[in-house]
């Protein structure tokens with residue numbers, strides 16, 4: 001895991017979009033506790049969080065979705081370097097097209113793709129999430145725009161409204177138990193109760 005932290009630091013310095021520090025620790029704590037067997041990650045980038053989840057849950061298999069071909073190449077190489085390539089696969093393409101064809105079930109879903117699409121993805125993701133499974137979403141407070149801490153620039157209004165609809169969906173459905181944390185860019189943790 002030491003190497004993962006080094007690579008995360010390097011990725012951060014290179015300006016690659018990676019999960020922030022405290023959110024990363026929270027993600028791994030939940031993975032450690034739940035020991036999911038099947039994990040789905042939407043938005044893989046270089047694969048570092050995926051690898052960390054696989055190392056933390058040694059019996060898990062990971063499916064990732066990533067639209068950027070270069071990221072997919074980097075992630076695949078990283079999977080090989082960390083000897084998890086037999087437990088990790090990536091779908092190259094747009095999550096909007098891939099999510100609807102997934103059948104699951106997944107014990108844990110890490111939603112970290114395009115921020116304006118969480119609401120669109122949610123129904124299908126929740127349908128392929130196992131009972132007792134966790135949907136962990138990053139960036140749900142989206143730069144402070146969603147909770148009004150920061151005034152939303154006009155160009156982000158659509159993304160903000162979509163994120164609000166996502167939060168409304170996961171916090172009002174009685175079949176779900178959701179906690180929204182004001183941690184870094186905002187994290188939501190949803191358990192599927194039935």
Ligand SMILES: C[S@@+](CC[C@H](N)C(=O)[O-])C[C@H]1O[C@@H](n2cnc3c(N)ncnc32)[C@H](O)[C@@H]1O
Nearest residue numbers: 017019043044045049066067094095112113114
């Ligand atoms: C924040 S990064 C993911 C970081 C990764 N989960 C981690 O923690 O290391 C978001 C990723 O989503 C990818 N992405 C953006 N739009 C996408 C789409 N429509 N479908 C699939 N992946 C997408 C980006 O290329 C980027 O690599």
